[in-house]
Amino acid sequence: MSDVVAYEMDGDIAVITIANPPVNALGHAVRQGLWDAIERFDADEGAHAAVILGEGKLFIGGADISEFGKPPQDPWLPEVVNRIEACGKPVVAAIQGAALGGGLEVALGCHYRVAMPGAKLGLPEVNLGIIPGAGGTQRTPRLIGVAASVQMIPAGGNLSAEDAVAQGLADTLGEGSPREAGLAYARELVGQGAGPRRVGALPCPKTDEAALEDARALWRKKSAGEVARLAAIDAVEAATRLDIAEGLDEERRIFREMMETPQRAGLIHAFFIERKVAKLPEIEGVALREVARIGVIGGGTMGAGIATAALTRGLDVTLIERDEASADKARATISKNLEGAVKRGKLSDAQKDSILSDGFRTATGYDALSEADLAIEAVFEDMDVKKQVFAELDRVMKKGAILATNTSYLDVNEIAASISRPGDVIGLHFFSPAHVMKLLEVVVADQTANDVTATAFALAKKLGKVAVRAGVCDGFIGNRILAKYRAAADRMVLQGASPYQVDRAVKAFGWPMGPYEMGDLAGLDIGYMTRKRKEPTRDPRDVVPTWADELYHLGRLGQKTGRGYYIYEEGKRGGQEDPEVEELVAKAREKQGIAPREFTDAEIQRRYMAALVNEAARVVEEGIAKRPLDVDVTFLYGYGFPRWRGGPMHWADHAGLADLLSDIKEYAEEDDFFWQPAPLLERLVADNANFASLNDQG
Numbered sequence: 026m027s028d029v030v031a032y033e034m035d036g037d038i039a040v041i042t043i044a045n046p047p048v049n050a051l052g053h054a055v056r057q058g059l060w061d062a063i064e065r066f067d068a069d070e071g072a073h074a075a076v077i078l079g080e081g082k083l084f085i086g087g088a089d090i091s092e093f094g095k096p097p098q099d100p101w102l103p104e105v106v107n108r109i110e111a112c113g114k115p116v117v118a119a120i121q122g123a124a125l126g127g128g129l130e131v132a133l134g135c136h137y138r139v140a141m142p143g144a145k146l147g148l149p150e151v152n153l154g155i156i157p158g159a160g161g162t163q164r165t166p167r168l169i170g171v172a173a174s175v176q177m178i179p180a181g182g183n184l185s186a187e188d189a190v191a192q193g194l195a196d197t198l199g200e201g202s203p204r205e206a207g208l209a210y211a212r213e214l215v216g217q218g219a220g221p222r223r224v225g226a227l228p229c230p231k232t233d234e235a236a237l238e239d240a241r242a243l244w245r246k247k248s249a250g251e252v253a254r255l256a257a258i259d260a261v262e263a264a265t266r267l268d269i270a271e272g273l274d275e276e277r278r279i280f281r282e283m284m285e286t287p288q289r290a291g292l293i294h295a296f297f298i299e300r301k302v303a304k305l306p307e308i309e310g311v312a313l314r315e316v317a318r319i320g321v322i323g324g325g326t327m328g329a330g331i332a333t334a335a336l337t338r339g340l341d342v343t344l345i346e347r348d349e350a351s352a353d354k355a356r357a358t359i360s361k362n363l364e365g366a367v368k369r370g371k372l373s374d375a376q377k378d379s380i381l382s383d384g385f386r387t388a389t390g391y392d393a394l395s396e397a398d399l400a401i402e403a404v405f406e407d408m409d410v411k412k413q414v415f416a417e418l419d420r421v422m423k424k425g426a427i428l429a430t431n432t433s434y435l436d437v438n439e440i441a442a443s444i445s446r447p448g449d450v451i452g453l454h455f456f457s458p459a460h461v462m463k464l465l466e467v468v469v470a471d472q473t474a475n476d477v478t479a480t481a482f483a484l485a486k487k488l489g490k491v492a493v494r495a496g497v498c499d500g501f502i503g504n505r506i507l508a509k510y511r512a513a514a515d516r517m518v519l520q521g522a523s524p525y526q527v528d529r530a531v532k533a534f535g536w537p538m539g540p541y542e543m544g545d546l547a548g549l550d551i552g553y554m555t556r557k558r559k560e561p562t563r564d565p566r567d568v569v570p571t572w573a574d575e576l577y578h579l580g581r582l583g584q585k586t587g588r589g590y591y592i593y594e595e596g597k598r599g600g601q602e603d604p605e606v607e608e609l610v611a612k613a614r615e616k617q618g619i620a621p622r623e624f625t626d627a628e629i630q631r632r633y634m635a636a637l638v639n640e641a642a643r644v645v646e647e648g649i650a651k652r653p654l655d656v657d658v659t660f661l662y663g664y665g666f667p668r669w670r671g672g673p674m675h676w677a678d679h680a681g682l683a684d685l686l687s688d689i690k691e692y693a694e695e696d697d698f699f700w701q702p703a704p705l706l707e708r709l710v711a712d713n714a715n716f717a718s719l720n721d722q723g
């Protein structure tokens with residue numbers, strides 16, 4: 026009947042199967058196919074009940090997201106769901122794997138639901154900046170009540186098959202294959218003479234003011250700035266006072282409103298780029314090297330974090346330290362990290378113990394790595410030290426092993442060139458704490474073999490990380506760009522903004538932290554060391570935040586010393602602003618003869634983002650990031666950039682590249698050393714193009 030929806034009879038039961046790989050998304054052909062199948066079933070006198078199935082590992086993954094933003098084509102999903110519900114004979118959904126978004130809405134249009142063990146039933150729409158738009162906000166509370174609905178829907182969450190049955194979202198757990206389970210249930214219903222049981226015909230759910238208010242308070246706090254989560258609560262509330270037809274209209278109105286928001290565009294961009302980021306021509310179809318046993322050199326915060334990440338994902342880890350005492354300390358840090366995973370419910374106590382006794386060992390000599398498939402060093406950031414480590418690895422490691430460095434800025438080409446097998450060398454730049462942060466920059470050096478890069482991407486997946494390919498330069502993608510917008514912030518402070526205003530403005534944009542809070546968290550010694558390192562090559566026109574050097578000399582290193590830009594009190598969250606910092610800044614201005622001026626928050630945000638985007642354009646042009654989307658993913662996963670803005674490059678396209686360029690040119694009138702427009706940005710503006718247009722190149 027249709028290429029993607031099949032209709033066949035099994036005795037007196039119609040079996041309607043959706044086959045639209047990979048996730049049976051409800052694109053136009055599927056909607057039409059479902060519509061036709063239900064019409065046929067309704068008219069088919071020999072069919073007494075129908076079962077809807079999804080072929081493959083899941084029932085239905087939702088509406089086809091790639092159709093969003095394009096002109097809608099009839100029949101719309103809400104019409105299809107209503108048509109199923111209106112059917113005169115029982116329709117059963119047999120759900121395996123997942124029924125998500127529109128997929129669950131189709132199941133809720135069915136009269137009965139059988140869920141296979143392990144299946145997830147959820148409404149993740151808010152994660153894409155929209156709300157369920159085919160009845161999810163109206164039918165769900167009719168089945169599980171308002172309180173449970175506002176726990177699930179604004180969180181974009183789901184229920185396990187077992188919980189769904191317990192709460193009434195599904196009727197029964199199935200046995201055997203989904204087809205067998207669906208048919209058995211349908212036959213049982215036919216045997217009982219059961220008719221259609223329409224969720225839409227159930228009475229309005231009772232309102233629950235407290236649950237609604239709690240949900241609103243939670244999401245206002247947890248995702249400030251995001252609109253869809255709160256809108257989803259409004260839609261659920263509508264179900265408590267409107268009949269189904271009016272409720273569906275209200276849901277539709279809110280859904281359409283959400284579709285028009287830039288947040289929807291940003292979140293859907295994020296969805297697609299996080300899948301696209303690992304698709305690189307150089308690694309496509311390349312056979313992988315085996316990585317089961319890894320070595321970690323250095324058991325400080327970083328090394329211990331990397332070891333923890335590997336251990337929790339089932340890898341065997343040997344950690345090298347210089348002496349027994351340091352090795353014991355590293356073991357204790359890893360044990361504490363694993364303890365945290367136990368507390369968060371990610372590991373059981375027994376798993377933790379067996380990981381530490383069977384999967385982990387420390388050693389003080391490199392020979393212990395002779396059987397390792399991959400070694401990653403996380404020792405002191407000094408080229409000579411790194412080269413010594415690599416010389417040892419070159420000596421002991423087996424042929425075909427991968428030699429990785431976790432350096433955050435050193436030249437990986439130079440490290441590679443210092444040993445006999447440069448093709449096996451790669452940078453794996455983890456972010457701290459390495460067992461928590463999702464980003465992994467895979468730094469591909471000039472001679473890195475493609476199968477080493479491919480294996481690094483596969484390893485990242487195994488570790489639950491999001492890998493981004495980066496080229497070699499000081500700071501790679503993320504830290505190189507960070508240095509620029511940090512510098513833009515320091516310039517604004519020197520000109521008159523207070524560090525606290527900068528932090529506030531940046532947070533109001535959606536960043537989780539401002540640059541000065543961030544400095545306090547990382548430790549102000551880090552910034553100081555970086556400035557020292559760059560001193561010999563610094564251009565005299567560059568601005569140095571002398572007040573930050575003074576804070577360092579005063580021993581105010583941030584959170585770890587209780588004082589940095591902010592004053593931290595034991596047991597209190599966040600820090601207090603410190604008038605002494607303002608005085609240090611005021612002195613620096615005075616010394617340079619700068620009369621402070623006012624900044625609006627909007628100007629702060631604009632300059633901060635302009636500096637970011639301008640440097641990012643250089644990073645893309647130089648091939649350090651292959652595509653703008655690599656920058657976006659780096660910032661979403663490594664720097665807490667607000668996901669609903671899609672990423673800085675997506676934001677820039679949305680803000681308008683011509684306007685950004687004109688701002689940069691205006692800033693250059695006062696400081697043409699710092700504000701030099703990136704050639705790529707100028708070219709895109711001249712061609713009336715955008716960053717998105719570069720995302721499809723390899």
Ligand code: 3H9
Nearest residue numbers: 050086087088089090091102125126127149157158159300
């Ligand atoms: C919705 O339903 C709105 C309705 O309420 C109202 C409408 C009126 N559409 O993630 P994977 C692609 S909103 C199009 O790697 P997994 C994905 O891009 C929707 N494409 O697989 C990838 O493509 P490629 C609510 C989709 O097994 C491939 O499928 N639903 C869709 O790790 C494999 O994806 C959601 O938000 C889609 N809906 O995970 C669910 N879904 O191979 C979104 C996936 O070219 N999807 N693709 O890279 C997911 O969460 C996961 O994909 C899922 C499978 C859990 C289903």
